């Protein structure tokens with residue numbers, strides 16, 4: 001899999017007022033289904049599974065998981081079986097995300113929250129591995145060392161495409177941020193915008209993934225823009241995101257890229273960036289998540305266009 005995403009200049013009166021240059025790395029356009037950081041994270045995981053003759057992948061996620069959606073399609077393309085441990089109830093199995101996942105052959109195993117909480121525990125993972133010895137275990141969100149390697153390629157591409165001062169990215173499990181920090185190796189300021197509340201947890205996750213005895217010192221996580229917690233957002237914020245999308249022609253969703261965007265705009269207004277600096281936003285995809293929000297009546301279908309339906313296979 002070799003796809004280079006384009007770097008697009010973003011024009012907006014705010015950027016001219018603050019005299020900064022803003023670009024967006026369109027990883028959302030990398031592939032119609034395996035979009036954004038999913039492509040980057042899965043690339044070497046799937047390669048590893050194939051090389052080591054695994055027959056399938058087991059991974060974890062919620063009912064609207066971008067990761068499970070992408071993984072299902074990627075496994076189907078690579079002739080790998082896919083088993084998802086899904087947090088929640090099977091009543092959700094016909095939502096947009098999971099019905100596509102099933103369509104691509106993913107097997108879904110629904111577990112309660114208590115069971116799901118064990119997803120990082122050695123004993124639980126050991127038992128799963130015993131049950132499915134020919135499956136490769138990929139953590140929630142795909143965030144492991146192989147994912148960091150794939151994410152690191154974004155930095156190599158950016159260094160070929162431009163020079164820049166800051167790179168902004170939404171942070172969920174921390175894998176994307178860690179991969180960028182590792183490969184960047186203190187060349188740029190890398191700023192993660194947390195999309196959930198547990199800031200200390202996120203910092204530790206990133207440090208653990210970095211195995212940090214090397215001094216990566218040009219990164220931080222902003223914790224003021226989670227909007228109330230994971231997948232929470234106000235109507236006002238959803239409208240701001242929509243407005244920005246209309247002004248720039250770039251679609252965002254309110255769980256990841258939209259929170260990064262709102263964080264960025266607030267930081268810009270508050271003088272975080274210097275005049276003439278070049279700021280790159282990483283669009284991590286996840287637009288399929290809009291469908292679930294429309295299904296739950298949290299976004300209006302007339303205002304939030306659904307991503308195109310995947311091609312039949």
Ligand SMILES: Cc1ncc(COP(=O)(O)O)c(C=O)c1O
Nearest residue numbers: 066172173174175176256284286
């Ligand atoms: C679209 C999208 N952007 C960003 C993230 C956050 O990435 P990470 O979990 O690596 O922090 C995720 C979640 O995994 C995601 O689905």
